[in-house]
């Protein structure tokens with residue numbers, strides 16, 4: 001099964017209600033919400049009130065990707081606002097164990113995001129506590145960047161480790177995924193794909209979601 005999470009950052013930001021409808025009608029599994037703080041990444045996006053409003057507007061679970069340099073101080077507010085799945089970046093999580101525990105205590109699923117240049121080995125100790133690993137296939141900060149092919153090997157390595165240790169951890173990938181490379185992405189063991197421009201950069205986002213799934217068919221059932 002492939003989980004598809006359109007990144008609303010690439011949607012019409014002046015009409016997020018319609019973006020929610022498009023995701024629901026296109027059969028998305030999640031709404032991927034990119035939270036950027038202007039420090040960890042050079043962009044500023046969705047604050048806590050926006051996440052709260054999205055939660056009221058859509059039935060889809062919210063996959064909140066925290067690209068902030070102080071996840072510890074913002075985490076509880078985003079959980080309270082309705083984040084269902086939350087990923088924090090390894091690069092800024094000094095006490096990762098505590099953050100994961102807080103996410104679980106709130107009843108949410110916990111993930112760790114890795115920048116392209118961060119090796120998968122940094123997660124070897126914490127992996128059994130995680131629900132998912134978000135492998136970035138672009139340097140975070142913006143939608144619409146080109147996919148970094150070297151990240152496929154990281155996905156393969158991560159999937160292998162998860163299988164060898166018999167863990168229940170989903171390998172997710174985020175950045176530059178489109179209908180041309182999604183086959184390779186799922187072949188690398190990724191079962192959760194985030195896609196922004198490949199969905200909302202198309203005239204018909206619903207059709208784009210269906211296309212993405214079609215391209216993955218045969219690789220993943």
Ligand code: DX5
Pocket residue numbers: 007009010032034065138139140141142143144145174175176177194195196197198
């Ligand atoms: C990048 C974000 C991604 C991005 C995805 O910093 O974390 O989620 O919005 O958009 P595309 O698919 O256009 O790279």
Ligand code: ZN
Pocket residue numbers: 007032033034065174194
């Ligand atoms: Zn993201």
